[in-house]
Every structure is written in C-alpha cells, then in structure tokens.
Amino acid sequence: MQVWTVANQKGGVGKTTTSVALAGLAAEQGQRVLLIDLDPQGSMTSYFGGDPDNTPVSVFTLFQDKAIICLESIVQLLIPTRFERMTLLPASTALATLERHGVGKGGLGLVICRTIEQVQDEFDLVVIDSPPVLGVLLINALAACDRLIIPVQTEYLALKGLDRMIHTLRMLSQSQQRLLEYVIVPTMFDQRTHASVGSLSSIRHKYGTQTWPSKIPVDTRLRDASKAGIPPHLFDSNSHSINSYRSLYQWLDKSQRKTEKVYFWTARQSLSGLGGM
Template sequence: MVVWTIANQKGGVGKTTTTVTLGALLAQRGHRVLLIDTDPHGSLTYYFGIDAEELEVSVYDIFLRGKDITGEEILQSMCPSGMPNLDILPTSMALATLDRSHGQQGGMGLILKKALQKIENDYDYVLIDCPPVIGVLMVNAMAACDRILIPVQTEFLALKGLDRMIATMQLMHSSSPQDYAFTIIPTMYDKRTKASLDAYKALKAQYQDRVWSAVIPIDTKFRDASLAQTPPPVFAPKSRGVFAYNTLLTYLLQLAPEN
C-alpha cells in the first residue's frame, strides 16, 4: 500500500481536485484505491454525493476508537464512489472538535497510520485529502504517508502559503524521526497571464527539483465535474486538465515511495 497525503495550509489551491482526479486515474489503471477525507468541511465527501451528516460511521470513528477499531470495522466505514476500484472514507463535522477534545492525548498523531496498517492488503493506493490548517488531522495524514503532494496555485500569495507549509513540515521533522518526501504541484496555471508565469518561475527558482516540471492548467471542466459529482477522468477524460494529471500520475508512479 502506497499512501499519498495532499496537503497545503492555504485553501483553494486544488487539494480536493488533485485527490479526486489522481484517485480516479489510479482506479482506471486497475489499482485498488481509497480516498480519505480528513477535512471537516467535507469537500471530498460531498464531491461524491455523500451526505456526511447522514452517515452512521466516518473517519471520525477511527480517531474516536483509536487502536481498538478493527480492520473489518474500518472497511465497513467505506462508501462506494460510483466507479470501480475506488472507495471513499468520508468525513464528519465532528472532526472539527478533535483538536480540542483529544489533541493532547498520547499517541494521537499516529492513529491514522496504525489504522491503515490494518487494511494494507485491501488497497494499493490511499490518498488523504487534508484540511487547510495545521492540527492533529494534518499531523496524522503526514505521519501516515509515503509522500506529501502539495498543490500550489501559481500566484504569489499562494507561494507565501507554501513557505508556511514547508516550515510546518520542518518543524514536525524536528520532533519526529520521519523525513517527509514531498512533491510540489503547480496548479491553476493560466498561460495567458504574466502573473502565472512569474509565480511558476519563482516556484522553480526557490524549490528546484522539489517542483514537478509541468503544470496543472486552469480548466473549467474541473468545476463542471464537481457540479456533476463525477471525477474529471470520467466526466471529461479528454480535457487538458485530466491530460495534465495523467502526466503527473505517470511521474509520481516512477518515484519510489521513500524518495
């Protein structure tokens, strides 16, 4: 099982779109894929037409029960996505209370990692969609993964948000033996604007080989797919955005998880 965490402390940079699109492309390639929504706002959950507040079980129950939850119970928490090979572990608004109610509890940072170990033979890839804030949820998602994918909108305010994200990773590394492998993904690139070009150049200059060499362009098909509650590779398989994510996926699959 390979685990990718999609994270950035800035919202609106394409985290959920990246999670859904890469997950669907992996599923189309025949891999068994699980998408986990750790954002209390539930964008990933609602993307697939799942009403988080109508569910009896969600990812919140994994944090609530910790080491006591079984692999079978975790699997029973999954929701179908509507396409083969792709399952969803939905969120709950109750996750928003987790830092306050359980944040100081010992071992809270490794609950998700230990839970995934119980189902490691059931999925080939797990993609975790994170909230745009540092806290116990992002800490869990980062501790559980082999690689962090950081979508960054190609505009200068988003670059400042990336600086904070990298600083957070360095801070977490200083208190943990884990070294975080990460890939920066330029998103929402508009080749018609000088601002996008300049931001991309600045991104490459500062982070060099940590930045994927291509870009995810602005594509209205992403918005249309979201409205249709259908993954972009199913909704618009020939769109330029899906083509870009396919190229990204090929690149990521060539990287060893530990690199």
C-alpha cells in the same frame, strides 16, 4: 501499498481536486484505491455524493475514545463509490471538534497510520485529502504517508503559503526524526496572467528540485466534474487538465518505482555485505 497525502495549509489550492483526479487515474490503471477524507468540510465526501453534515459513519468514529481500530470496525466505515475500484472513508463535520484537542495529544496523531496498517492487503493505493489547517488531522495525514503532494495555486500569495507548509514539514521532520519526501504541484496555471507566470517562476526558482516539472492548467471542466460528482478522467478524458493530471500520475508512479528500486538495491547491498545474498 503506497500512501499519498495531498496537503497544503493554504485553502482553495486544489487539494481535493488533485486527490480525486489522481485516485481516479490510479483506479483506471487497475489499482484498488482507498480515498480518505480528513477534512471536516468534507469536500471529497460531498464530491462522491455523501453528506458530511449528516453521515452516520465516518472516519471520526476512529478518533473517538475507546475506538477499536481493527479491520472489522474499519470495514463498517468504508463506502464503495459508484466508480470501479474507488472506495471512500468519508469525513463528517464532527471532525472539527477534534482540533480542539490540539496537536499531538496522546495517541491521536497515529490513528490514520494504524487504520491504514489494518487495510494494507485490501488496497494498492491510499490517497488522503487533508484540511487547510495545521492540527491533529493534518498531523495524521502527514504521519501516515509515503509521499506528500503539495498543490500550490499559481497566484501572488502562493509562495507565502508554501513557505509556511515547508516550515511545518521541517518542524515535524525534526520532532518525528523522519524525512518526508514531498513534491510541489503548481495548479490553476493561466499563461495569460502575469500572476500565474510570475509565481510559477518564483516557485521553481525557490523549490526547483522539489517541484514537478510541469503544471496543472486552469480548467473549468474540473469544476464541472466536481459539480457532477464524477472523477475528472471519466467526466472528460481529453480535457487539458486531465491530460496534465495523467502526466503527473505517470511521473509520480515512475519516480515511486525508481525509489523502490533504490531501496531494493540498497537492501541487497547491505545483505550481501552481511553475506546474506
């Protein structure tokens, strides 16, 4: 099982849209996908018709005192969506109260890690949508993932927000002594505007090797898909944006398999060094 977190401390850059689009494309490929909504605004929960202001069960339950994180208790919180192979662990607005506990309070940072461990046989891919705020929820989303996807809106202030996010990652990598692989995904690109063209070239100039070589275009069909509550690939399978998300998904999937191969090869090497293979 793989865990992908979609995050950026800047708001409105396309995190929720990217999460739903990639999750939908993975489900289309036959993967069993769990979508975890870690944003107190609950945009992903609303996308699938839930009401984050008024949901009796949500991921919040797992963060409460004395919560027992086991398969049986997690299964009670999962909601099958009306789309094949897509299951949602919804958010509730109560999640906002967690942020008052601050970052790193005893044990709270690993709640999602422990949750995912319990469901690893039930799903092939977990996609986590996160809030645009550095706090205990974003820390959970980062601690749990194998791969981090950072959508960046191609506009004037993009680099500032991106620098802040990368700074956070460096701090966390040092404190957790773990290197997190990340990929920057330029979003809402509009080739007719100087702001889009200029900021895309600044992002590539500064973060070239960590940036996906293509971009997601601005496309009102994504807004329409969200309004209709339908994953973008099912809403309009031939729109410009879904074609771009499709090539992003294939690129992520391919580079993921490459990484696995390298790990496997390295493991073989070290075993043969020990006379094991």
